[in-house]
Amino acid sequence: MLKDITLGQYFPGDSLIHKLDPRTKLIAVVLYIVALFQAKGWIGYGAVTLATLILMAISHISFGNIFKGLKPMLFIIVLTALLNIFYTTGTPVVEGWIITWEGIDRAVKMILRIVLLITGTFLLTYTTSPMALTDGLELLLNPLKKLHVPVHEMTIMMSMALRFIPTLIEETDKIMSAQKARGADFETGSLIQRAKALLPILVPLFVSAFRRADELAVAMESRCYHGGEGRTRMKQLHLAGRDYAALVVSALFLAGIIVLRHFGL
Amino acid sequence: MAEIIVEGLSHTYSAGTPFQKTAIENINLRIPQGQFVGLLGHTGSGKSTFVQHLNALLQPTSGRVLLDGEDINKDKKTRRDVKWKVGLVFQYPEYQLFEETVYADIGFGPKNMGLGKEEIDERVREAASFVGVEPELFEKSPLELSGGQKRRIAIAGVIAMRPGVLILDEPTAGLDPAGCRQIMDNICRYQRETGATVLIVSHNMDDAARLCERLIVFDHGGVVMDGTPEEVFSRPQELIQIGLAVPQSTAIAMALQEKGLALKGAVYTHEQLLMAVEAAKGAALC
Numbered sequence: 001m002l003k004d005i006t007l008g009q010y011f012p013g014d015s016l017i018h019k020l021d022p023r024t025k026l027i028a029v030v031l032y033i034v035a036l037f038q039a040k041g042w043i044g045y046g047a048v049t050l051a052t053l054i055l056m057a058i059s060h061i062s063f064g065n066i067f068k069g070l071k072p073m074l075f076i077i078v079l080t081a082l083l084n085i086f087y088t089t090g091t092p093v094v095e096g097w098i099i100t101w102e103g104i105d106r107a108v109k110m111i112l113r114i115v116l117l118i119t120g121t122f123l124l125t126y127t128t129s130p131m132a133l134t135d136g137l138e139l140l141l142n143p144l145k146k147l148h149v150p151v152h153e154m155t156i157m158m159s160m161a162l163r164f165i166p167t168l169i170e171e172t173d174k175i176m177s178a179q180k181a182r183g184a185d186f187e188t189g190s191l192i193q194r195a196k197a198l199l200p201i202l203v204p205l206f207v208s209a210f211r212r213a214d215e216l217a218v219a220m221e222s223r224c225y226h227g228g229e230g231r232t233r234m235k236q237l238h239l240a241g242r243d244y245a246a247l248v249v250s251a252l253f254l255a256g257i258i259v260l261r262h263f264g265l
Numbered sequence: 266m267a268e269i270i271v272e273g274l275s276h277t278y279s280a281g282t283p284f285q286k287t288a289i290e291n292i293n294l295r296i297p298q299g300q301f302v303g304l305l306g307h308t309g310s311g312k313s314t315f316v317q318h319l320n321a322l323l324q325p326t327s328g329r330v331l332l333d334g335e336d337i338n339k340d341k342k343t344r345r346d347v348k349w350k351v352g353l354v355f356q357y358p359e360y361q362l363f364e365e366t367v368y369a370d371i372g373f374g375p376k377n378m379g380l381g382k383e384e385i386d387e388r389v390r391e392a393a394s395f396v397g398v399e400p401e402l403f404e405k406s407p408l409e410l411s412g413g414q415k416r417r418i419a420i421a422g423v424i425a426m427r428p429g430v431l432i433l434d435e436p437t438a439g440l441d442p443a444g445c446r447q448i449m450d451n452i453c454r455y456q457r458e459t460g461a462t463v464l465i466v467s468h469n470m471d472d473a474a475r476l477c478e479r480l481i482v483f484d485h486g487g488v489v490m491d492g493t494p495e496e497v498f499s500r501p502q503e504l505i506q507i508g509l510a511v512p513q514s515t516a517i518a519m520a521l522q523e524k525g526l527a528l529k530g531a532v533y534t535h536e537q538l539l540m541a542v543e544a545a546k547g548a549a550l551c
Contacts (some may be wrong), residue, residue: 024280175320178361181353181379181420183345200373203363 003241010129017059017127022136024243026251029124036116041265043088044257045112051253052119059127069122070115077114113145128202130162152228160216168209175204267350267429268461269296269319276314280326287387289486291328296464298429299306301456303473304466306483307508309425312466313356315483316432319464320351330429347376352428353456356435358419367393367418368403374426392425393418395458396451413444417451426457430462431455436470445469449476474498474512474533482509499531514538530532 012018017025032051039045054064070077090102125133138155145151176186179200186197274292289311296302302405305523306312317323320403321337321344330337337347342405352374355361356361364370364415371392375385382525387504393400402410407418410489420436420480437445456463467473473480473494482490484507490497497504501511511533519542527548 111394173546174355175361176357177317178355180322181320181348181355182361182374183348186346200361204361207363208360257336260347 004054009126011061011065012124012129013127015059015127017055017123019238019242020238020246021243022132023140023237024239024246025045025124025128026136026140028132028206028246029120030256031250035116035233035254036113036120038114038254038257038261039113040261043265044065044260047111047257047260048116049251052116052123054121055116055118058169059123065126066119070118073114073118077111079113080110082112109143130159134162135235140238152231153204156228164209164212167212168205170202171208172205175201267298268276269351269430269462270331270334271295271318271328272331274315274318274325275327276318277326277479287486289318289483292359292488294481294488294491296462299456299460300460300462301453301476301478302373302462302464303480303482303494304464304467305411305470305473305509307482307502309493310483310507311436311482311486312371314486316353316434316464316466319430319432320353321383322345332421332534349374349426350428351430351432352426354420354433354436356438358423358436361422362407362419365406366404367398367407370407370418371398371425374422374513378426388425388427389421393419395424395455396421397447413440413447415437416440416444416448420448423461426460427459430464430465432464434466435468436465437467437472445472450499468510469499470510470512470515474514482507494533495531497532 020028034050036048039048056063073252084107085099088103088106090100093099093104126137134155137158138151140153141149141151165263170178180186184197184200186194186201189197271292275287275290277285277287277330285417292315298546303335306317314323318325321330324338332347332350335343337343337351345513356440359394362370364373368389371389372385379387389403390400393403398414398417398421399526402414402418403406406413410418412478416436420433424431431452436452440448452463453476455461456482477494479492480490480492481488482497482504489507490503498511504511510516514535514537515533518528518538521542522528523531526542526545528545530541532538532541
């Protein structure tokens with residue numbers, strides 16, 4: 001049951017989007033998010049939605065996978081929509097109701113905005129392996145090294161954290177089975193009892209996480225790891241023609257949305 | 266008192282998804298009370314999935330498991346109660362220790378059974394003595410002990426529930442030879458003194474040959490051999506073919522036979538090897 005978590009999951013493929021340089025994709029996602037928040041009228045929102053659908057089609061990511069990722073956000077989406085419907089002043093839909101046309105308009109736009117925001121970032125994580133993502137991030141943040149920001153250390157921490165999520169999930173599964181075999185009960189009882197029942201899982205899990213961290217540190221040091229100084233990489237990233245094209249298209253798209261906003265569309 | 270009957274047991278992981286995988290298929294077994302059984306099979310042959318069905322940690326996709334004639338998956342209560350009747354010790358069980366003291370950790374199972382303080386105390390002491398853990402260790406944190414001690418405490422935690430069936434998944438993996446011997450001795454003693462059924466998943470063929478009265482060999486989710494060590498180890502070629510080893514003595518006997526020495530009968534212990542070689546020598550002299 002714990003195996004069903006889809007968090008930043010990567011679906012290998014060889015679509016155009018998969019082949020883009022991670023740096024291009026990171027910059028494009030930032031531009032996409034800015035564009036999304038610049039969209040004002042229905043035409044602007046329509047343009048962003050259309051762009052998202054086209055990107056989904058190019059990257060061969062199915063609606064099903066996107067929806068699976070949206071599920072945990074459902075509560076926030078519904079809550080935002082309800083708040084907007086009921087707390088926006090304007091012309092009522094029916095005389096005497098508190099629901100207004102403006103409220104519905106804003107609620108739909110808010111839903112669209114959240115869904116598109118999540119979809120856009122999913123398109124990034126679904127088409128880019130965590131390793132490529134952190135590599136790209138490190139290169140993008142490289143200028144910050146001049147300001148003594150430990151960019152390399154931060155990105156290697158990120159890739160390690162991502163690397164160990166599945167391992168820890170597997171471990172949790174194992175520990176749960178072992179404690180269940182000793183009669184531990186995680187399903188019944190009051191909220192407090194159930195919280196207490198988590199202790200037999202959490203303690204061994206933390207102990208093993210620390211043990212793993214220790215072992216990993218020793219393994220890295222014994223292979224002479226000493227931080228980012230003078231370190232070369234196995235996979236050099238190169239910007240190709242398609243990357244420049246993608247960046248130009250993204251920039252033009254953002255410009256277009258800003259122009260639309262200027263005209264109130 | 267504790268007879269296990271497995272009928273047409275199959276289990277498919279993630280059924281109905283693209284990741285669907287059949288781990289075991291149509292397993293039929295009868296394990297009478299008090300038997301010392303070894304489960305053999307290489308990684309992924311389905312033996313770990315199989316043992317997790319015997320205490321209802323996993324529910325069968327089809328088929329059933331009967332303990333003393335009662336379906337262990339009948340309802341929620343039987344599914345929980347079977348955990349005390351069939352004790353399962355996982356691989357590397359020391360990673361499940363969590364309590365502040367050794368005493369509390371061994372007592373975790375009995376406490377979950379809802380027993381009184383005195384009953385728990387009696388069982389903790391009894392279980393600790395079975396695995397050779399001195400009462401001086403009771404107030405220590407289980408996390409500061411050595412690997413072998415942790416392993417024995419974890420096993421005591423299961424024994425403290427006084428299970429009529431004790432299942433151990435590779436109980437000696439990763440221990441030094443002295444630690445291995447100690448654990449195997451502890452398990453044998455538990456079986457001898459309580460008359461419990463014991464199932465051991467093992468990769469150590471010498472242990473299996475020496476201790477078990479019955480061996481069940483798994484391959485590709487099914488049972489491919491089931492019999493006494495003599496029966497199983499008299500087919501060494503088949504064992505090697507499915508990726509398993511044979512006891513050292515059997516390997517030596519096979520090598521000798523290849524060199525032209527005719528040995529008679531199944532050889533799987535050192536004594537048998539010696540006798541077979543003596544006999545062959547005698548025959549050659551005549």
